[in-house]
Amino acid sequence: MKILRQLLDGSRKHFEDEGKLSFAKPLFDAMDNFMFAPSTRTAVAPHIRDPLDVKRFMSMVIVALLPCVAASFYFFGWRVLPMIIVSYAAGGAVEVLFAVTRKEDINEGFLVTGLLFPLVLPPTLPLWMVAVGVAFGVAVGKELFGGTGRNLFNPALVGRCFLALAYPKAMSAVWIQPGVDGVTGATPLVLAKQGTEKLAELSDLFFGNVAGSVGETSALALIVGGVFLLLTRVANWRTVVGCFVAAAATAAAFNLSDAAKFAPAPWHLLSGGLMLGVFFMATDPVSGPIKNGAKWGYGIIIGVITILIRNLTGYVEGMMFAILLGNIVAPILDEIAIYAHLRSLRSER
Amino acid sequence: MKLRPCLDISLVGKPSGVVEVLTEPEVLYLPLRSQRFSFSQTSVTEGQRILPGQILATDPDNYGVPLIAPRAGTVRLEAVENHIVLEDVANEPEQKYDDPNGGAHAAKDGESLEEKRQKLLSLGAWQFLYDAHDESLPDPAGTPRAVIVSTLHLEPFSSRGDTQMVKRLSSFTRGLEHIQSLLEYQPIYLVMPDTQSQLAGKVRDAIRGYAWVKVVEVPLQYPRDNFTVLARSLGLQAERGEPVWAVRAEGVLAIDRAMTLGQPCTVRIVSLAGPAVTSPVHLRAMPGYPLNKIIPSRVHEGATRVINGGVLTGETIDPAQQGLDAECMALTVLDEQVDREMLGFVRPGGDRRSYSRCFTSSLRGRFGESLTTGLRGERRPCIACGFCEEVCPAKIMPHMIHRRLYQGDIEDALQIRVDLCVRCGMCSLVCPSKLDLRGQFIEAQNTIRQELHVEEVQA
Secondary structure, three states: OHHHHHHHHHHHHHHOOOOOOHHHHHHHHHHHHHHEOOOOEOOOOOOOOOOOOHHHHHHHHHHHHHHHHHHHHHHHHHHHHHHHHHHHHHHHHHHHHHHHHHOOOOOOHHHHHHHHHHHOOOOOOOHHHHHHHHHHHHHHHOHHHOOOOOOOOOHHHHHHHHHHHHOHHHHHOOOEOOOOOOOEOOOHHHHHOOOHHHOOOHHHHHHOOOOOOOOOOOHHHHHHHHHHHHHOOOOOHHHHHHHHHHHHHHHHHHHHHOOOOOOOHHHHHHOOOHHHHHHHHOOOOOOOOOOHHHHHHHHHHHHHHHHHHHHHOOOOOOHHHHHHHHHHHHHHHHHHHHHHHHHHOOOOO | OOOOOOOOOOEOOOOOOOEEEOOOOOOEEEEOEOOOOEOOEEOOOOOOEEOOOOEEEEEHHHOOEEEEOOOOEEEEOOOOOOEEEEEOOOOOOOOOOOOOOOOOOOOOOOOOHHHHHHHHHHOOOHHHEEEOOOOOOOOOOOOOOEEEEEOOOOOOOOOOHHHHHOOOHHHHHHHHHHHHHOOOOOOEEEEEOOOOOHHHHHHHHHOOOOOOEEEEEOOOOOOOOOHHHHHHHOOOOOOOOOOEEEEEHHHHHHHHHHHHHOOOOOOEEEEEEOOOEOOOEEEEEOOOOEHHHHOHHHEOOOOEEEEEOOOOOOEEOOOOOOEOOOOOOEEEEEEOOOOOOEOHHHOOOOOOOOOOOOOHHHHOOOOOEOOEOEOOOOOOOOOOOOHHHHHOOOOOOHHHHHHHHHOOOHHHHHHOOHHHOOOOOHHHHHOOOOOOHHHHHHHHHHHHHHHHHHHHHHO
16 A cells, blocks of 8 residues: 555656656546545635545446446356446546546546446447447547536437447347347347237346346346435435336336237336436436426436337337437426526525 | 525534633734724724723724723734734733622613613624624614524534523523613524523523513524524515624623623633544633634644634634634634545445445444545536535525536526525535535625625715
């Protein structure tokens, strides 16, 4: 520990203004502050601060994703590991590049994006596509808007959306069946498009023994992580509840109208990317609305649209588009909630 | 206004109920500035021998609030910059305070309202009064709508009102009578933490029959003691020309002293607390008491920061300041952050309390934590977590205001009510992006006030 500290302190001079490596100062600072909490002091009142910082906030999401990552290793094997590594490397490179050019600190946000991104991809996707997708997502989805905290859309979903539009075949044609390597099959949602006779078993959906994107198959692992996020209050329960209730209600209504064509509500909740999307993408505080009232509306919109896309359009999965649409609507929902809030303050002086 | 429950901060370094009397000083260094006042008009000359209670200087911008000599001594004007130094201070014991010649009740005298208020002003008791909405000094010629008497000091490490009340209950209730005599018919709200407690019972017995005193219970949660928050929770909104006055327990005692004994108020109870203080206490001290006689011997070694006031709203004491200022209520001493914790953000964190539930400490019960001046993280753009809005006692949206101010749009910030900010510092405290929200809002409020003032002058 002391040796590492000395090493960092010793090499600091190379990264200062006069040093040969001064261009890489953000990188050095990020490393330094990653290994050792900075000793920065408060300048003005309040002189004490809460221990929570953005690093901790983001690492809570990563901790919450661990069950899901473990499940993906279990079902899809070691092919997941290079995907995660490539995603971190490419996403991190873009983040560092922007930080160095802007002479700003490297932001922790990409730690989450870099892990979330491979989890929403098909397990057979070539690694170069992973790299291209995450680079696009971080650069266009986040950095062009000014970096973490200023992005309109969820960067991981922007990257996925780009891949889905640019390489539709690679993104939707080949799915491997968990456990039996080399055997390909269709995802439960694809099968459901052909009527409710070939619906996957709920227990398979719950444990994750179905074909699908890397991290979306095991509802159990996602629920464990999601509940953790809710308990730590990193994710807001209003979005989650709103989304689940709306999706279930919409799916149930479809199922009532034509049970032979539309799958029942529990099946929809457990299948596809809904769990992953609701717990880990819709709850992203930056791209979602801030006001609690707006979060209800945001969750409901995402839930309803997901089921509408699944049941009524040519697409098999609607989660990605629903959340991106939700991201678009979020500022408007916020605006309404803020208006209501300000009205309640009108008499205050 | 409905209030959300705010932080219940449990920290190591709270002052005990003991009041320590400081030894008589030889030299007094009276700072010419304090939180609200700037005593720019000097009324003594170099080398003049002055009597205790004599006015040394006044603040012309604040109705001539006086800076009073607590002891007899020789004036040195130029010895220390921005200070009046009293040398050869006479050693005279404090006159016994709780020995009134007026008995248990305020004497009825023939003084008019104006005369009484002027008396308070010249005896240094008026400066214990605040305008509840902007914490400025109220106009002695003004008419308040109500007076809030607060026995609360909820900022961590601040002195507590009950410490001062407990032994001087009769002075306190007599002080309330005096305050009533300054008013016409306006109500006095007595704010207490627990109306069922023994002390509160005694107070209620003592004020039984004072129809003009209304006892209000407020829980012990910072910032419920903030005067603006108190006023709003009592339904007393800011109205032009109809101020609400506010005074703390020590102010009531000072008013009693001035009115009953006709003596100047020169002694204050100052709390000396914080994690860096070896044994936190209350001190009976006078303005001008040399800081270096108070602090170094009571603080453990290492780099420390001395704060005038509480940890959440106080200001770091300027190293050039030599003595206690005239308004000081609390000195808080914190250790400066030095250590760098290895991989701090991945630790379970059972030893650190957080507003969020991101540390294992949220599974523990209450425990005291020793805090330093560490920012505890790096500054980042707002991530819209919404914590600041949850803790805000004024029910405004700090994150939105921050965004507007970041864009430099002060008019927009006013539209979303930056003017309602009560400067409690809760938003800055909980912000995971370590933004200086409080400082930003104070700056915006001051700019808005200045512009309004310019408009008024032009009109």
